[in-house]
Amino acid sequence: MLIAGNWKMFKGAHEARQFATTIRHLPERMAGVDVVVCPPWTSLEATIAGLGKSAVRVYAQNVHWELEGPFTGEASAPMLLELGVTGALVGHSERRQYFGETDETVRLRAESALEAGLAVIACVGETADERQAGEMQQVLERQVSVLPRHERLVIAYEPVWAIGTGLTATPDLAQEAHSFVRSLHDAPVLYGGSVKPENAAGLLAQPDVDGALVGGASLDALDFEAICQAAAQAA
Numbered sequence: 763m764l765i766a767g768n769w770k771m772f773k774g775a776h777e778a779r780q781f782a783t784t785i786r787h788l789p790e791r792m793a794g795v796d797v798v799v800c801p802p803w804t805s806l807e808a809t810i811a812g813l814g815k816s817a818v819r820v821y822a823q824n825v826h827w828e829l830e831g832p833f834t835g836e837a838s839a840p841m842l843l844e845l846g847v848t849g850a851l852v853g854h855s856e857r858r859q860y861f862g863e864t865d866e867t868v869r870l871r872a873e874s875a876l877e878a879g880l881a882v883i884a885c886v887g888e889t890a891d892e893r894q895a896g897e898m899q900q901v902l903e904r905q906v907s908v909l910p911r912h913e914r915l916v917i918a919y920e921p922v923w924a925i926g927t928g929l930t931a932t933p934d935l936a937q938e939a940h941s942f943v944r945s946l947h948d949a950p951v952l953y954g955g956s957v958k959p960e961n962a963a964g965l966l967a968q969p970d971v972d973g974a975l976v977g978g979a980s981l982d983a984l985d986f987e988a989i990c991q992a993a994a995q996a997a
């Protein structure tokens with residue numbers, strides 16, 4: 763089981779460091795659960811410092827495919843590795859919706875990050891309109907087909923209509939989508955979209971749900987711990 767907290771654009775360096783000291787002992791109490799946090803760029807170093815020797819791993823929220831160059835606003839895999847960052851999210855729906863991320867750039871980011879030695883959580887998922895139009899499978903097929911096969915690649919299924927909305931896929935809907943993603947790719951599949959302490963156990967109990975990518979609830983130490991606990995019970 764993998765529980766990854768996506769902090770999005772929350773927690774500056776000072777707050778991140780304090781939060782890291784609060785959660786750094788989590789893995790010792792959670793047998794069978796890998797814990798990851800994804801702070802914003804400016805808080806990566808402070809989070810790593812606050813975690814000390816903890817088994818909690820730190821991933822970035824994005825990574826560029828070139829090693830260096832004139833790419834304003836971006837950071838490369840070697841730059842992240844130098845800080846002690848061990849992985850990155852790619853293709854989050856907020857990147858796709860607001861920052862022009864495409865399947866092709868997601869592919870480039872994932873491939874070069876894996877090649878450089880980072881782990882990757884690649885996000886896929888349909889919008890409400892696509893689901894209503896009966897296009898869920900088509901969308902997932904398109905997004906998953908570009909992802910490389912690699913032992914350090916994990917897929918996160920995040921239905922866009924469930925992100926930050928409080929609407930969660932029911933465990934049955936999640937299972938159905940996860941088993942479809944599984945039929946396309948052999949990577950572990952995390953569920954994401956309004957995962958909370960109240961719904962985590964039901965989602966994580968599904969046979970094809972290998973963990974969760976948690977946004978809002980990962981900003982609160984007690985909520986995040988409760989979700990890790992649910993994962994330990996399901997592991």
Ligand code: PGA
Binds near residue numbers: 920925927928954
């Ligand atoms: P949420 O975000 O848990 O706040 O819905 C999930 C995500 O965007 O990864």
